[in-house]
Amino acid sequence: MTAKIIDGVAIARQVRVGIAARAAMLKSHDVLPALTMIVVGDNRASAIYVRNKVRACGEVGIKSDVIRLTADETEESLLSRIRLLNEDPGVHGILVQLPLPPHISVRRVLGTIAMSKDVDGFHLYNVGGLVIGETVFPPCTPYGVHKILEHEGIDLEGKNVTVVGMSNIVGKPLALMLMQREATVAICHAKTRDLAQYTILADILVVAAGQPKLIVAPMVRTGAIVIDVGINFLPGGKLTGDVDFEGVRRKASRITPVPGGVGPMTVTMLLENTVAAAERATGFRPAAESLFPV
Ligand code: NAP
Numbered sequence: 179m180t181a182k183i184i185d186g187v188a189i190a191r192q193v194r195v196g197i198a199a200r201a202a203m204l205k206s207h208d209v210l211p212a213l214t215m216i217v218v219g220d221n222r223a224s225a226i227y228v229r230n231k232v233r234a235c236g237e238v239g240i241k242s243d244v245i246r247l248t249a250d251e252t253e254e255s256l257l258s259r260i261r262l263l264n265e266d267p268g269v270h271g272i273l274v275q276l277p278l279p280p281h282i283s284v285r286r287v288l289g290t291i292a293m294s295k296d297v298d299g300f301h302l303y304n305v306g307g308l309v310i311g312e313t314v315f316p317p318c319t320p321y322g323v324h325k326i327l328e329h330e331g332i333d334l335e336g337k338n339v340t341v342v343g344m345s346n347i348v349g350k351p352l353a354l355m356l357m358q359r360e361a362t363v364a365i366c367h368a369k370t371r372d373l374a375q376y377t378i379l380a381d382i383l384v385v386a387a388g389q390p391k392l393i394v395a396p397m398v399r400t401g402a403i404v405i406d407v408g409i410n411f412l413p414g415g416k417l418t419g420d421v422d423f424e425g426v427r428r429k430a431s432r433i434t435p436v437p438g439g440v441g442p443m444t445v446t447m448l449l450e451n452t453v454a455a456a457e458r459a460t461g462f463r464p465a466a467e468s469l470f471p472v
Contacts (some may be wrong), residue, residue, distance in 0.1 A: 179400065181430040189329045190442035194238050201239035204456055208454075210276045211456035212241040212358045213271040213297065214263055218256065218282065223391035224275045231273075234445045240452055243269075253282045253409050257290050264292040270459055271297035271452040282293055294458065294465075297451035300347065308354040314458075320352035322443030323384060330432065332382070332403060334359035340376045342393070342420070343386035348407055352384060373397065385420040395425040404433040407440045424441075 201211050213235055214230055228244055235242035245259065256274075263272050272295045274287050288300045296304055299317035307313035316324070327334065339361040343349035353363045364376045368387075374397040377383055385393050386407035398404060408420030419436030427433050434440055457463035 179403070179431065180428060181433040183427070184326060184330060184405075184432050184434045184439060186326065186434055186439040186442045190256070190446040192329075193325065193446050194234075194449065196384045197401065197446070197453050198238040199454050200457065204453070204460065204462065205239065207460070207462075208244040209235070209240050209456055209460045209462075210268075211239070211271075211453050212243070212269050212454045213273065214243045214269050215273045215275060216247065216256070216259065217275045218247045218251050219279050221275075224277070228335060229276055231445055231448060232248065234449055235452070238449050238453075240449060249279045250323040251279075251282070253286065255468060256282060257414045259364065260287065260290045261361075264290075264295060267459070269295065271295055271448075273298050277444060297448060297457055298453055299351070299451065302427075303442035305346070307353065308351050308358075311358040315454070316355065316447070317351045317408060318348055318447040318451065319348050319386075319440065319444045320355055321450070322440055323352055323407065324355050325447065326405065326434065326440065326443055327382070327403075330403075334361040334382075337361045337381040338364070338379050339382045340344040340364045340366060341384045341386070342373065342377065343407070345386065348386040351390070352386070356382075387420050389420055390418050393421040393426060394431045395422065398426050398429050400429055401431045406432045406434050406436050408436065409441065 217224055217228055228381050236336045240435055263269050274292050278284055289302060291301055293301050293303045296315050299315040304313045304315050307324045334356055339356050341349050341353045353365050357363050366373055366376050377397040378399055380399060380402055382403045384405040388408055390410040404421055404426055406419035406421040410416055410418050417437050458465050
């Protein structure tokens with residue numbers, strides 16, 4: 179068996195066409211969807227991520243602003259800036275790029291962003307809402323994985339899903355989303371004993387551990403769908419995921435590549451959340467809705 183390669187770039191392009199149409203509709207009603215990003219310090223990876231987000235916003239008709247602050251910004255000053263943005267009707271989404279300098283509490287910062295503008299989906303309300311399927315903004319990477327599965331027409335009901343990685347931004351929220359769709363979900367982490375006994379059971383295997391080649395072919399069920407969230411840079415700079423792509427593609431039925439799989443969907447779901455925020459703020463969309471109905 180050779181797996182079909184899931185083209186995340188093509189799916190992202192298609193989803194973005196719909197987002198651009200919604201942004202254009204809002205503009206025709208004099209609403210310009212707007213995202214403000216805050217970057218503190220000069221982390222190189224953050225600079226690249228933010229540049230990509232600015233470009234993506236421009237492509238679909240979302241106005242983006244970047245507030246760049248020096249690493250000695252105080253927590254109080256940052257919180258005050260966020261509170262001002264919370265009150266600004268011209269700003270629909272607020273994103274604070276992580277990581278933050280160690281003297282600033284990530285939890286306090288994320289908790290200060292208004293729930294209605296929390297387009298990264300990291301506010302406790304949005305995280306907690308995932309438990310009952312009523313999150314306003316799902317976090318972008320798991321939302322992107324969910325969208326890929328939906329786009330591929332994969333029915334999740336009753337499927338065995340194994341999620342490798344249980345971070346607050348990827349593994350845990352994704353597991354909750356998939357459970358909401360009535361999949362049977364196993365969550366594995368670094369302390370899981372005999373990882374393969376869980377991965378081999380998976381009809382759908384999602385890997386978000388940040389460990390190159392963590393998953394090799396003998397750990398994968400024949401015909402499984404494999405979604406690789408990992409982003410790792412090998413010595414020499416080559417980008418790779420968490421899955422041994424060449425080995426696993428001979429056993430899986432579908433697989434996402436790295437790059438070109440989940441990555442483009444993460445930014446796309448940020449655009450989706452920002453347009454949804456503008457739609458809700460201006461009454462074009464209900465404020466409360468179930469995003470993952472069973
Ligand atoms: P993280 O916070 O470091 O979490 C990694 C998770 O993987 C942890 O739960 C950890 O277990 C688990 N893990 C580590 N080694 C393992 C092993 N050998 N076996 C089983 N589980 C293991 O990372 P993250 O933020 O979730 O990101 C995960 C990966 O996805 C990274 O490569 C990151 O760059 C990538 N990522 C990609 C996107 C995208 O857009 N494509 C977005 C976000 C993240 P413990 O909890 O026990 O330590």
